[in-house]
Amino acid sequence: MLFCFNSNSNMTIKSKLYEIIFESDTKSGKLFDVMLLGVIVLSIILVMLESVPSIEDEYRNLLSILEWSITIIFTLEYCLRIWIVHKPRTYIFSFYGIIDFLSILPTYLGLFFVGTHGFMVIRALRLLRVFRILKLNRYMKEGAIIIRALKQSRIKISVFLFAVLTMVIIIGTLMYLIEGTENGFTSIPRGIYWAIVTLTTVGYGDISPATALGQFIASFVMIIGYAIIAVPTGIVTAELAKPSKTLPSGQVCEQCLSEGHDLDDKFCRFCGAKL
Secondary structure, three states, rough: OOOHHHHHHHHHHHHHHHHHOOOOOHHHHHHHHHHHHHHHHHHHHHHHHHHHHHHHOOOOOHHHHHHHHHHHHHHHHHHHHHHHHHHHHHHHHOOHHHHHHHHHHHHHHHHHHHHHHHHHHHHHHHHHHHHHHHHHHHOOOHHHHHHHOOOOOOOHHHHHHHHHHHHHHHHHHHHHHHOOOHHHHHHOHHHHHHHHHHHOOOOOOOOOOOHHHHHHHHHHHHHHHHHHHHHHHHHHHHHOOOOOOEOOOOOOOOOOOOOOOOOOOOOOOOOOEOO
């Protein structure tokens, strides 16, 4: 009887924690997300401040204390996620599970590298903490709307990119034939590189046409570039403007930890488990 009571008690605790940590539609879940977002942003700011020599030298101890405090918070969160999910292995090897692990790993690895020889190694490992910024996406429901719009417009964008790729290959080849090696167009790939730089209106200036015909083509490519930039923006905007029949929810499947469900979904659209 005592065992059953403890088992039921643990399940109740896990269910409540799951609702707080994995769900974002509840009041407690939203509060947890906001607090964790604040910690993530603070950790990114600390990484940036540590890269400033004057700040790092003067506030080294304070930055170290704050970093360890943040690392402990993320460690507890990581362990809690493993404990409350039905299939820990699924979470551990999921995208966000790997990101969560990478966000705490560098600080602990720094304990095993000491001395001047390991200093650069420590700095390189600690830079991996910028992966924490990828944790932000989990708590932004609006991101699901943008991702859905990108998925719905992926075929149109793919056709557009194929057309642009074909265009730069033709233009790059023409510029190679017209300008030649004496004007910096030493190969067709070099001409394609110039076409991409010019079409995207970047204009590094490391290669430039010298002949009148080449300059005419360059002017044409520049004008076309301005029009081309607006095409993918218009495609995605059109998908975003379409009224959605269903709204995305913050529901996370307890079995496969998949997101992206609609408010009226009763079962997971990825594994079929009941939500």
